[in-house]
Amino acid sequence: MTSRRFRRLAALLIAFLPTNGLRRAAYRWALGYEIHPTARVDALSFISVARLVLGPGAHLERFNLFSGPLSLTVGARSSIASSNQIRCGIWTGAAAPSDHSARYQQRMVVGDGCRISPGHFFDANGEILIGDRCWIAGRGSQFWTHGASTPRSTVHIGADCFIGSACRFAPGAAIADNTVVSLGSVVTRSFSTPYRLLGGVPAKELRDIEEDITSKRLFAGRWTEASGV
Structure with a gap:
Protein backbone atom coordinates (compact mmCIF):
# COMPACT_ATOMS: atom_id res chain seq x y z
CA MET A 1 0.00 0.00 0.00
CA PRO A 37 16.23 9.55 -24.87
CA THR A 38 14.33 10.68 -27.97
CA ALA A 39 10.88 9.95 -26.52
CA ARG A 40 8.72 12.82 -25.32
CA VAL A 41 6.33 12.96 -22.36
CA ASP A 42 4.34 16.18 -22.12
CA ALA A 43 3.38 17.77 -18.80
CA LEU A 44 0.06 17.37 -16.99
CA SER A 45 -0.49 13.69 -17.63
CA PHE A 46 -0.92 11.28 -14.71
CA ILE A 47 1.10 8.13 -15.48
CA SER A 48 1.18 5.63 -12.63
CA VAL A 49 1.58 2.10 -13.99
CA ALA A 50 3.64 -0.93 -13.04
CA ARG A 51 5.85 -0.70 -16.13
CA LEU A 52 6.20 1.81 -18.95
CA VAL A 53 8.38 1.40 -22.05
CA LEU A 54 8.60 4.24 -24.59
CA GLY A 55 10.46 3.56 -27.82
CA PRO A 56 12.50 6.01 -29.93
CA GLY A 57 10.47 9.03 -30.93
CA ALA A 58 7.38 8.00 -28.97
CA HIS A 59 5.22 10.88 -27.76
CA LEU A 60 2.67 11.05 -24.93
CA GLU A 61 0.69 14.29 -25.02
CA ARG A 62 -0.99 16.21 -22.17
CA PHE A 63 -3.95 15.35 -19.97
CA ASN A 64 -3.71 11.58 -20.28
CA LEU A 65 -4.56 9.21 -17.42
CA PHE A 66 -2.69 5.89 -17.34
CA SER A 67 -3.14 3.99 -14.08
CA GLY A 68 -3.06 0.58 -12.45
CA PRO A 69 -0.82 -2.49 -12.25
CA LEU A 70 -0.33 -2.83 -16.00
CA SER A 71 2.61 -2.98 -18.37
CA LEU A 72 2.35 -0.35 -21.14
CA THR A 73 4.64 -0.37 -24.17
CA VAL A 74 4.51 2.36 -26.81
CA GLY A 75 6.58 1.65 -29.90
CA ALA A 76 8.91 3.80 -31.95
CA ARG A 77 7.41 6.97 -33.46
CA SER A 78 4.00 6.24 -31.97
CA SER A 79 1.95 8.98 -30.37
CA ILE A 80 -0.91 9.03 -27.89
CA ALA A 81 -2.77 12.33 -28.06
CA SER A 82 -4.39 14.11 -25.12
CA SER A 83 -7.28 13.00 -22.89
CA ASN A 84 -6.90 9.26 -23.35
CA GLN A 85 -7.46 6.85 -20.48
CA ILE A 86 -5.67 3.53 -20.04
CA ARG A 87 -6.79 1.81 -16.84
CA CYS A 88 -6.18 -1.48 -15.04
CA GLY A 89 -7.93 -2.38 -11.79
CA ILE A 90 -5.97 -3.42 -8.72
CA TRP A 91 -8.49 -6.25 -8.31
CA THR A 92 -7.00 -8.03 -11.36
CA GLY A 93 -4.00 -9.02 -9.25
CA ALA A 94 -6.11 -10.88 -6.69
CA ALA A 95 -5.11 -14.51 -6.41
CA ALA A 96 -8.30 -15.92 -4.89
CA PRO A 97 -8.92 -19.36 -6.45
CA SER A 98 -12.65 -18.62 -6.71
CA ASP A 99 -12.23 -15.82 -9.26
CA HIS A 100 -10.80 -15.57 -12.77
CA SER A 101 -7.98 -13.15 -11.99
CA ALA A 102 -5.34 -15.45 -13.52
CA ARG A 103 -6.67 -14.68 -17.01
CA TYR A 104 -5.96 -10.94 -16.78
CA GLN A 105 -2.62 -10.22 -18.44
CA GLN A 106 -2.58 -6.52 -17.38
CA ARG A 107 -0.80 -5.52 -20.57
CA MET A 108 -1.15 -3.07 -23.44
CA VAL A 109 1.24 -2.86 -26.39
CA VAL A 110 1.10 -0.14 -29.03
CA GLY A 111 3.22 -1.00 -32.07
CA ASP A 112 5.54 1.22 -34.08
CA GLY A 113 4.27 4.20 -36.06
CA CYS A 114 0.81 4.31 -34.47
CA ARG A 115 -1.41 7.30 -33.83
CA ILE A 116 -4.06 7.36 -31.08
CA SER A 117 -6.24 10.45 -31.35
CA PRO A 118 -7.69 12.24 -28.29
CA GLY A 119 -10.43 11.00 -26.02
CA HIS A 120 -10.46 7.18 -26.10
CA PHE A 121 -10.76 4.61 -23.28
CA PHE A 122 -8.70 1.42 -22.93
CA ASP A 123 -9.65 -1.16 -20.31
CA ALA A 124 -6.23 -2.84 -19.93
CA ASN A 125 -7.16 -5.38 -17.28
CA GLY A 126 -6.54 -8.07 -19.86
CA GLU A 127 -4.38 -7.70 -22.96
CA ILE A 128 -4.69 -5.04 -25.67
CA LEU A 129 -2.37 -5.42 -28.65
CA ILE A 130 -2.31 -2.74 -31.36
CA GLY A 131 -0.23 -3.58 -34.44
CA ASP A 132 2.23 -1.35 -36.26
CA ARG A 133 1.05 1.74 -38.15
CA CYS A 134 -2.49 1.71 -36.77
CA TRP A 135 -4.66 4.79 -36.37
CA ILE A 136 -7.23 4.98 -33.58
CA ALA A 137 -9.00 8.00 -35.06
CA GLY A 138 -11.73 10.41 -34.00
CA ARG A 139 -12.93 10.34 -30.39
CA GLY A 140 -14.84 8.20 -27.95
CA SER A 141 -13.85 4.64 -28.85
CA GLN A 142 -13.72 2.04 -26.07
CA PHE A 143 -11.69 -1.16 -25.82
CA TRP A 144 -12.87 -3.64 -23.16
CA THR A 145 -11.04 -6.72 -21.87
CA HIS A 146 -13.38 -7.79 -19.08
CA GLY A 147 -17.08 -8.20 -18.51
CA ALA A 148 -19.66 -10.25 -16.66
CA SER A 149 -19.67 -13.95 -17.54
CA THR A 150 -17.07 -13.68 -20.32
CA PRO A 151 -13.96 -15.90 -20.22
CA ARG A 152 -12.20 -13.74 -22.82
CA SER A 153 -9.85 -10.94 -21.82
CA THR A 154 -8.06 -9.78 -24.96
CA VAL A 155 -8.48 -7.23 -27.74
CA HIS A 156 -6.12 -7.71 -30.70
CA ILE A 157 -5.78 -5.24 -33.58
CA GLY A 158 -3.62 -6.16 -36.55
CA ALA A 159 -1.15 -3.94 -38.37
CA ASP A 160 -2.15 -1.05 -40.66
CA CYS A 161 -5.67 -0.75 -39.29
CA PHE A 162 -7.93 2.30 -39.08
CA ILE A 163 -10.53 2.59 -36.29
CA GLY A 164 -13.19 5.28 -36.74
CA SER A 165 -14.84 7.38 -34.04
CA ALA A 166 -17.00 5.96 -31.25
CA CYS A 167 -16.25 2.29 -31.91
CA ARG A 168 -16.57 -0.40 -29.24
CA PHE A 169 -14.42 -3.52 -28.91
CA ALA A 170 -15.75 -6.29 -26.67
CA PRO A 171 -13.57 -8.80 -24.81
CA GLY A 172 -12.21 -11.33 -27.29
CA ALA A 173 -12.56 -9.02 -30.29
CA ALA A 174 -9.83 -9.16 -32.92
CA ILE A 175 -9.29 -7.75 -36.41
CA ALA A 176 -6.76 -8.74 -39.05
CA ASP A 177 -4.18 -6.55 -40.79
CA ASN A 178 -5.39 -3.74 -43.08
CA THR A 179 -8.86 -3.57 -41.57
CA VAL A 180 -11.01 -0.45 -41.46
CA VAL A 181 -13.69 -0.22 -38.76
CA SER A 182 -16.34 2.35 -39.60
CA LEU A 183 -17.74 4.97 -37.23
CA GLY A 184 -19.88 3.69 -34.36
CA SER A 185 -19.26 -0.01 -34.97
CA VAL A 186 -19.35 -2.61 -32.20
CA VAL A 187 -16.79 -5.40 -32.71
CA THR A 188 -17.81 -8.45 -30.69
CA ARG A 189 -15.83 -11.29 -32.28
CA SER A 190 -12.67 -12.18 -34.16
CA PHE A 191 -12.25 -11.27 -37.85
CA SER A 192 -9.30 -13.13 -39.39
CA THR A 193 -9.47 -11.98 -43.03
CA PRO A 194 -7.33 -8.92 -43.89
CA TYR A 195 -8.35 -6.01 -46.14
CA ARG A 196 -11.92 -5.77 -44.93
CA LEU A 197 -14.26 -2.90 -44.12
CA LEU A 198 -16.22 -3.67 -40.95
CA GLY A 199 -19.32 -1.86 -39.80
CA GLY A 200 -22.56 -2.15 -37.87
CA VAL A 201 -23.87 -3.28 -34.50
CA PRO A 202 -22.61 -5.92 -34.14
CA ALA A 203 -19.91 -5.35 -36.74
CA LYS A 204 -19.83 -7.52 -39.84
CA GLU A 205 -17.76 -7.59 -43.02
CA LEU A 206 -19.10 -5.04 -45.51
CA ARG A 207 -16.66 -5.41 -48.38
CA ASP A 208 -13.12 -6.14 -49.55
CA ILE A 209 -10.91 -3.02 -49.59
CA GLU A 210 -7.56 -4.45 -50.77
CA GLU A 211 -7.73 -2.71 -54.14
CA ASP A 212 -8.71 0.58 -52.47
CA ILE A 213 -5.71 0.45 -50.14
CA THR A 214 -3.11 -0.79 -52.63
CA SER A 215 -4.20 1.78 -55.23
CA LYS A 216 -4.18 4.48 -52.50
CA ARG A 217 -7.79 5.44 -53.18
CA LEU A 218 -8.32 4.89 -49.45
CA PHE A 219 -6.47 7.12 -46.97
CA ALA A 220 -4.46 8.94 -49.67
CA GLY A 221 -1.78 11.02 -47.88
CA ARG A 222 -3.22 10.71 -44.40
CA TRP A 223 -2.04 7.14 -43.94
CA THR A 224 1.66 8.04 -44.15
CA GLU A 225 1.17 10.90 -41.73
CA ALA A 226 -0.47 8.61 -39.18
CA SER A 227 2.17 5.90 -39.53
CA GLY A 228 5.13 8.23 -39.09
CA VAL A 229 6.79 6.92 -42.25
Missing part, protein backbone atom coordinates in the same frame (compact mmCIF):
# COMPACT_ATOMS: atom_id res chain seq x y z
CA THR A 2 2.77 2.42 0.94
CA SER A 3 4.64 1.69 -2.29
CA ARG A 4 1.49 2.24 -4.34
CA ARG A 5 0.82 5.56 -2.63
CA PHE A 6 4.43 6.66 -3.19
CA ARG A 7 4.22 5.82 -6.89
CA ARG A 8 0.97 7.74 -7.30
CA LEU A 9 2.37 10.76 -5.48
CA ALA A 10 5.58 10.63 -7.52
CA ALA A 11 3.59 10.40 -10.77
CA LEU A 12 1.52 13.42 -9.76
CA LEU A 13 4.58 15.53 -8.92
CA ILE A 14 6.46 14.54 -12.07
CA ALA A 15 3.50 15.63 -14.20
CA PHE A 16 4.19 19.24 -13.16
CA LEU A 17 7.93 19.30 -13.89
CA PRO A 18 8.72 22.07 -16.37
CA THR A 19 10.72 20.27 -19.09
CA ASN A 20 10.58 17.01 -20.99
CA GLY A 21 14.14 16.14 -19.96
CA LEU A 22 13.34 16.50 -16.26
CA ARG A 23 10.18 14.44 -16.61
CA ARG A 24 12.00 11.67 -18.46
CA ALA A 25 14.75 11.53 -15.84
CA ALA A 26 12.29 11.59 -12.93
CA TYR A 27 10.16 8.81 -14.43
CA ARG A 28 13.26 6.65 -14.86
CA TRP A 29 14.68 7.38 -11.42
CA ALA A 30 11.52 7.41 -9.27
CA LEU A 31 9.32 4.89 -11.08
CA GLY A 32 11.76 2.78 -13.08
CA TYR A 33 10.17 3.52 -16.45
CA GLU A 34 12.16 2.68 -19.60
CA ILE A 35 12.06 5.85 -21.72
CA HIS A 36 14.21 6.29 -24.80
Whole structure:
Protein backbone atom coordinates (compact mmCIF):
# COMPACT_ATOMS: atom_id res chain seq x y z
CA MET A 1 0.00 0.00 0.00
CA THR A 2 2.77 2.42 0.94
CA SER A 3 4.64 1.69 -2.29
CA ARG A 4 1.49 2.24 -4.34
CA ARG A 5 0.82 5.56 -2.63
CA PHE A 6 4.43 6.66 -3.19
CA ARG A 7 4.22 5.82 -6.89
CA ARG A 8 0.97 7.74 -7.30
CA LEU A 9 2.37 10.76 -5.48
CA ALA A 10 5.58 10.63 -7.52
CA ALA A 11 3.59 10.40 -10.77
CA LEU A 12 1.52 13.42 -9.76
CA LEU A 13 4.58 15.53 -8.92
CA ILE A 14 6.46 14.54 -12.07
CA ALA A 15 3.50 15.63 -14.20
CA PHE A 16 4.19 19.24 -13.16
CA LEU A 17 7.93 19.30 -13.89
CA PRO A 18 8.72 22.07 -16.37
CA THR A 19 10.72 20.27 -19.09
CA ASN A 20 10.58 17.01 -20.99
CA GLY A 21 14.14 16.14 -19.96
CA LEU A 22 13.34 16.50 -16.26
CA ARG A 23 10.18 14.44 -16.61
CA ARG A 24 12.00 11.67 -18.46
CA ALA A 25 14.75 11.53 -15.84
CA ALA A 26 12.29 11.59 -12.93
CA TYR A 27 10.16 8.81 -14.43
CA ARG A 28 13.26 6.65 -14.86
CA TRP A 29 14.68 7.38 -11.42
CA ALA A 30 11.52 7.41 -9.27
CA LEU A 31 9.32 4.89 -11.08
CA GLY A 32 11.76 2.78 -13.08
CA TYR A 33 10.17 3.52 -16.45
CA GLU A 34 12.16 2.68 -19.60
CA ILE A 35 12.06 5.85 -21.72
CA HIS A 36 14.21 6.29 -24.80
CA PRO A 37 16.23 9.55 -24.87
CA THR A 38 14.33 10.68 -27.97
CA ALA A 39 10.88 9.95 -26.52
CA ARG A 40 8.72 12.82 -25.32
CA VAL A 41 6.33 12.96 -22.36
CA ASP A 42 4.34 16.18 -22.12
CA ALA A 43 3.38 17.77 -18.80
CA LEU A 44 0.06 17.37 -16.99
CA SER A 45 -0.49 13.69 -17.63
CA PHE A 46 -0.92 11.28 -14.71
CA ILE A 47 1.10 8.13 -15.48
CA SER A 48 1.18 5.63 -12.63
CA VAL A 49 1.58 2.10 -13.99
CA ALA A 50 3.64 -0.93 -13.04
CA ARG A 51 5.85 -0.70 -16.13
CA LEU A 52 6.20 1.81 -18.95
CA VAL A 53 8.38 1.40 -22.05
CA LEU A 54 8.60 4.24 -24.59
CA GLY A 55 10.46 3.56 -27.82
CA PRO A 56 12.50 6.01 -29.93
CA GLY A 57 10.47 9.03 -30.93
CA ALA A 58 7.38 8.00 -28.97
CA HIS A 59 5.22 10.88 -27.76
CA LEU A 60 2.67 11.05 -24.93
CA GLU A 61 0.69 14.29 -25.02
CA ARG A 62 -0.99 16.21 -22.17
CA PHE A 63 -3.95 15.35 -19.97
CA ASN A 64 -3.71 11.58 -20.28
CA LEU A 65 -4.56 9.21 -17.42
CA PHE A 66 -2.69 5.89 -17.34
CA SER A 67 -3.14 3.99 -14.08
CA GLY A 68 -3.06 0.58 -12.45
CA PRO A 69 -0.82 -2.49 -12.25
CA LEU A 70 -0.33 -2.83 -16.00
CA SER A 71 2.61 -2.98 -18.37
CA LEU A 72 2.35 -0.35 -21.14
CA THR A 73 4.64 -0.37 -24.17
CA VAL A 74 4.51 2.36 -26.81
CA GLY A 75 6.58 1.65 -29.90
CA ALA A 76 8.91 3.80 -31.95
CA ARG A 77 7.41 6.97 -33.46
CA SER A 78 4.00 6.24 -31.97
CA SER A 79 1.95 8.98 -30.37
CA ILE A 80 -0.91 9.03 -27.89
CA ALA A 81 -2.77 12.33 -28.06
CA SER A 82 -4.39 14.11 -25.12
CA SER A 83 -7.28 13.00 -22.89
CA ASN A 84 -6.90 9.26 -23.35
CA GLN A 85 -7.46 6.85 -20.48
CA ILE A 86 -5.67 3.53 -20.04
CA ARG A 87 -6.79 1.81 -16.84
CA CYS A 88 -6.18 -1.48 -15.04
CA GLY A 89 -7.93 -2.38 -11.79
CA ILE A 90 -5.97 -3.42 -8.72
CA TRP A 91 -8.49 -6.25 -8.31
CA THR A 92 -7.00 -8.03 -11.36
CA GLY A 93 -4.00 -9.02 -9.25
CA ALA A 94 -6.11 -10.88 -6.69
CA ALA A 95 -5.11 -14.51 -6.41
CA ALA A 96 -8.30 -15.92 -4.89
CA PRO A 97 -8.92 -19.36 -6.45
CA SER A 98 -12.65 -18.62 -6.71
CA ASP A 99 -12.23 -15.82 -9.26
CA HIS A 100 -10.80 -15.57 -12.77
CA SER A 101 -7.98 -13.15 -11.99
CA ALA A 102 -5.34 -15.45 -13.52
CA ARG A 103 -6.67 -14.68 -17.01
CA TYR A 104 -5.96 -10.94 -16.78
CA GLN A 105 -2.62 -10.22 -18.44
CA GLN A 106 -2.58 -6.52 -17.38
CA ARG A 107 -0.80 -5.52 -20.57
CA MET A 108 -1.15 -3.07 -23.44
CA VAL A 109 1.24 -2.86 -26.39
CA VAL A 110 1.10 -0.14 -29.03
CA GLY A 111 3.22 -1.00 -32.07
CA ASP A 112 5.54 1.22 -34.08
CA GLY A 113 4.27 4.20 -36.06
CA CYS A 114 0.81 4.31 -34.47
CA ARG A 115 -1.41 7.30 -33.83
CA ILE A 116 -4.06 7.36 -31.08
CA SER A 117 -6.24 10.45 -31.35
CA PRO A 118 -7.69 12.24 -28.29
CA GLY A 119 -10.43 11.00 -26.02
CA HIS A 120 -10.46 7.18 -26.10
CA PHE A 121 -10.76 4.61 -23.28
CA PHE A 122 -8.70 1.42 -22.93
CA ASP A 123 -9.65 -1.16 -20.31
CA ALA A 124 -6.23 -2.84 -19.93
CA ASN A 125 -7.16 -5.38 -17.28
CA GLY A 126 -6.54 -8.07 -19.86
CA GLU A 127 -4.38 -7.70 -22.96
CA ILE A 128 -4.69 -5.04 -25.67
CA LEU A 129 -2.37 -5.42 -28.65
CA ILE A 130 -2.31 -2.74 -31.36
CA GLY A 131 -0.23 -3.58 -34.44
CA ASP A 132 2.23 -1.35 -36.26
CA ARG A 133 1.05 1.74 -38.15
CA CYS A 134 -2.49 1.71 -36.77
CA TRP A 135 -4.66 4.79 -36.37
CA ILE A 136 -7.23 4.98 -33.58
CA ALA A 137 -9.00 8.00 -35.06
CA GLY A 138 -11.73 10.41 -34.00
CA ARG A 139 -12.93 10.34 -30.39
CA GLY A 140 -14.84 8.20 -27.95
CA SER A 141 -13.85 4.64 -28.85
CA GLN A 142 -13.72 2.04 -26.07
CA PHE A 143 -11.69 -1.16 -25.82
CA TRP A 144 -12.87 -3.64 -23.16
CA THR A 145 -11.04 -6.72 -21.87
CA HIS A 146 -13.38 -7.79 -19.08
CA GLY A 147 -17.08 -8.20 -18.51
CA ALA A 148 -19.66 -10.25 -16.66
CA SER A 149 -19.67 -13.95 -17.54
CA THR A 150 -17.07 -13.68 -20.32
CA PRO A 151 -13.96 -15.90 -20.22
CA ARG A 152 -12.20 -13.74 -22.82
CA SER A 153 -9.85 -10.94 -21.82
CA THR A 154 -8.06 -9.78 -24.96
CA VAL A 155 -8.48 -7.23 -27.74
CA HIS A 156 -6.12 -7.71 -30.70
CA ILE A 157 -5.78 -5.24 -33.58
CA GLY A 158 -3.62 -6.16 -36.55
CA ALA A 159 -1.15 -3.94 -38.37
CA ASP A 160 -2.15 -1.05 -40.66
CA CYS A 161 -5.67 -0.75 -39.29
CA PHE A 162 -7.93 2.30 -39.08
CA ILE A 163 -10.53 2.59 -36.29
CA GLY A 164 -13.19 5.28 -36.74
CA SER A 165 -14.84 7.38 -34.04
CA ALA A 166 -17.00 5.96 -31.25
CA CYS A 167 -16.25 2.29 -31.91
CA ARG A 168 -16.57 -0.40 -29.24
CA PHE A 169 -14.42 -3.52 -28.91
CA ALA A 170 -15.75 -6.29 -26.67
CA PRO A 171 -13.57 -8.80 -24.81
CA GLY A 172 -12.21 -11.33 -27.29
CA ALA A 173 -12.56 -9.02 -30.29
CA ALA A 174 -9.83 -9.16 -32.92
CA ILE A 175 -9.29 -7.75 -36.41
CA ALA A 176 -6.76 -8.74 -39.05
CA ASP A 177 -4.18 -6.55 -40.79
CA ASN A 178 -5.39 -3.74 -43.08
CA THR A 179 -8.86 -3.57 -41.57
CA VAL A 180 -11.01 -0.45 -41.46
CA VAL A 181 -13.69 -0.22 -38.76
CA SER A 182 -16.34 2.35 -39.60
CA LEU A 183 -17.74 4.97 -37.23
CA GLY A 184 -19.88 3.69 -34.36
CA SER A 185 -19.26 -0.01 -34.97
CA VAL A 186 -19.35 -2.61 -32.20
CA VAL A 187 -16.79 -5.40 -32.71
CA THR A 188 -17.81 -8.45 -30.69
CA ARG A 189 -15.83 -11.29 -32.28
CA SER A 190 -12.67 -12.18 -34.16
CA PHE A 191 -12.25 -11.27 -37.85
CA SER A 192 -9.30 -13.13 -39.39
CA THR A 193 -9.47 -11.98 -43.03
CA PRO A 194 -7.33 -8.92 -43.89
CA TYR A 195 -8.35 -6.01 -46.14
CA ARG A 196 -11.92 -5.77 -44.93
CA LEU A 197 -14.26 -2.90 -44.12
CA LEU A 198 -16.22 -3.67 -40.95
CA GLY A 199 -19.32 -1.86 -39.80
CA GLY A 200 -22.56 -2.15 -37.87
CA VAL A 201 -23.87 -3.28 -34.50
CA PRO A 202 -22.61 -5.92 -34.14
CA ALA A 203 -19.91 -5.35 -36.74
CA LYS A 204 -19.83 -7.52 -39.84
CA GLU A 205 -17.76 -7.59 -43.02
CA LEU A 206 -19.10 -5.04 -45.51
CA ARG A 207 -16.66 -5.41 -48.38
CA ASP A 208 -13.12 -6.14 -49.55
CA ILE A 209 -10.91 -3.02 -49.59
CA GLU A 210 -7.56 -4.45 -50.77
CA GLU A 211 -7.73 -2.71 -54.14
CA ASP A 212 -8.71 0.58 -52.47
CA ILE A 213 -5.71 0.45 -50.14
CA THR A 214 -3.11 -0.79 -52.63
CA SER A 215 -4.20 1.78 -55.23
CA LYS A 216 -4.18 4.48 -52.50
CA ARG A 217 -7.79 5.44 -53.18
CA LEU A 218 -8.32 4.89 -49.45
CA PHE A 219 -6.47 7.12 -46.97
CA ALA A 220 -4.46 8.94 -49.67
CA GLY A 221 -1.78 11.02 -47.88
CA ARG A 222 -3.22 10.71 -44.40
CA TRP A 223 -2.04 7.14 -43.94
CA THR A 224 1.66 8.04 -44.15
CA GLU A 225 1.17 10.90 -41.73
CA ALA A 226 -0.47 8.61 -39.18
CA SER A 227 2.17 5.90 -39.53
CA GLY A 228 5.13 8.23 -39.09
CA VAL A 229 6.79 6.92 -42.25
